[in-house]
Amino acid sequence: MFDTQVSLAKKGITTPQMEAVAKQEGVAIDKIMEGVSKGEIVIPCNKKRRLKGPRAIGKGLFVKVNTNIGTSSDHIELSEEIAKLNVALEAGTDTVMDLSTGGDLDNIRRTLIKNTPVPFGTVPIYQAAIETVQMKGGIVKMTVEDIFNVIERQAEDGVDFMTIHCGVTLQSLERLRRQGRLTHIVSRGGAFLTTWMIYNEKENPLYQYYDRLLELARKYDITLSLGDGLRPGSLPDATDRAQIEELILLGELTKSARQEDVQVMIEGPGHVPLDQIETNVLLEKKLCNGAPFYVLGPLVTDIASGYDHIAAAIGGAMAALAGADFLCYVTPAEHLRLPTIEDVREGVIATKIAAHAADLARGNPKAWESDYRMSKARGELDWKTQIELSIDPKKARSYRESRRPKISDVCTMCGKYCAIKLVKEYLGCA
């Protein structure tokens, strides 16, 4: 049998990746190994490549942030995707997913992965569906071999984690049909598979041949990110029977994966009212036995088009406070267009703020260091340090410099009536 981070952790063997993430997180390696053994922590890292910047995702660790990049059939510009990748890395993304659906998908993926030092993810069903359309004229003609060929091709390229929509089954679709929804299916992978299943009157191959998937995942140590193909696409549809049916299935599939020492995390919604987020996290943790939870947003309103990064930051912070481990970024372009380079930057930073807010609330001592130092600098009117410690020093500096104060140690908000300066001067610093 092939070894994975899980099988090694179970044997008590440390890997370079475990060592790296233990150092990064400031936690004992034993804690990492225990988490990996139990499946509460994953370290996405394909054996085919040497990941310069491994990341661990899960219980007791920093909340991580993922950035989706990639072409669409309407906009194919590899250089722009490379620029997005660089902007995302600069802004501190922990992982990157290539969701390309337009152009030479193999070449795009290989180019991007080569330039990505952190875990790299994909959704192989996209490529399988698109190649089928190109070669046979329709998604419904996709074969089981088409799907697994793409998975293996991407595995060979070194993809570290893959979103696999195993939970869209005849049974969960039946639940969806009985119930009805405002926004039906909003997952592309879910839509491809649903189309295929209904037309062919067959079970989802990724569910039916899940053992074959586990074999591949074990061989390359690919972390499976079990996708939520039936995630609600609107607040009125949130936490409905179809969503929870799928989550139950994903829980069962988590158990099977763990038996094979395959790393698994669970993808979650999407669109969730603020008061349902905690319940969604608790359900995932219970139904999937503590598997790391990877949430897309969640968006806390449906009307924030143009500002969905803010709606997602609110939802993401709340989810991470409740125990979610991994936040997929959302950009201001969500629901409107393929994101631009600037959209990517704004999306990553908003999501990093959400993750950091949760890290603080969860009592992560390393996260508190930055806020402590920033507040000390603020109390001392030390502007140089304040700018350096800002989440985006370039923006902070340009804001400050765009309106220069008359007195150098304050800002133009309060000018000479700066509260901190007044108190410092009159009271000899409180």
Next chain:
Amino acid sequence: MFDTQVSLAKKGITTPQMEAVAKQEGVAIDKIMEGVSKGEIVIPCNKKRRLKGPRAIGKGLFVKVNTNIGTSSDHIELSEEIAKLNVALEAGTDTVMDLSTGGDLDNIRRTLIKNTPVPFGTVPIYQAAIETVQMKGGIVKMTVEDIFNVIERQAEDGVDFMTIHCGVTLQSLERLRRQGRLTHIVSRGGAFLTTWMIYNEKENPLYQYYDRLLELARKYDITLSLGDGLRPGSLPDATDRAQIEELILLGELTKSARQEDVQVMIEGPGHVPLDQIETNVLLEKKLCNGAPFYVLGPLVTDIASGYDHIAAAIGGAMAALAGADFLCYVTPAEHLRLPTIEDVREGVIATKIAAHAADLARGNPKAWESDYRMSKARGELDWKTQIELSIDPKKARSYRESRRPKISDVCTMCGKYCAIKLVKEYLGCA
């Protein structure tokens, strides 16, 4: 005795303002009157002006958003402040506060108030302190009469609510001194008063002569917004003894105000870790007997300079979910500069998203209408309606139009592989 919204509500007399807000909120007027009688709802509305757009703030109502505008000693441009006012109103702010500290303060206030159809607030201690500096050379030379003269002058101009820092007392300052802080005092009003008190070795006049303040408030029906002059200015300082000491005092002052049928709300932090927000709201509601809670942010991290509107949207949504009634906006310029017109727009919209997310979570049926209609339009690929229902239709339209899809009913994110379109076409709409 002068009547106020409270005294009238207690007598069972409805006012035009009560009728207007009942209609606006979609709630029975009895509920408004009950809330106003108990002090759980305020309707800031100075008798000296006819407010075109009154607002109610408090229990069971839409969460409201305030926009701070105004000059500083470093940047005085009345036309710019008028432009900020208009942008804030266009973005849907519920109230406006003029925090000007530079230029001809009377003229600026009178110009702004004339153009503001919604409740208008001020912080009179700013003007009292600044005029003292100009006329006598130092804040410490301010007299009790100087303070009350300004309050009355602003009352005569029709100011609907005033932030008054009564809770900065010799006792609460002593608590602060015993404790120590990273960021001392970050409230301008708090800093002015502290400076004055320590130098003159006297009690805060706004505390000592609180009865005189209540008389004025009753005469004009000014809503007192009891300021938190000792609010922490950093996460490490949050929820500390000085803050809670001040909140206890504000609770006592709320009781006195209610005895005089004066409307009161309570101002809150500031900088609060995500996990302490619920406690802060609960404490305010208990210690101040259900008075409406007006929070400044709160910011959930100290390092988001340049993006503090996002840190505040996270905190504001969480606070409002826990029961806060009124969110003071924060702009991307916070901690860096006096906000520009564009900063104001971004700040209002981010805060509106937070308020709306909480309205949804609190089960406000009118709030749900927009998300339901948006989701229906999204499920039907009805782009015209989607754009119209967006929180900022102009931005949503420009995003969509900047990257036109090849097929008109999708967007460039997924192009022809749009999940909703696929499912609609293949399954006859799930």
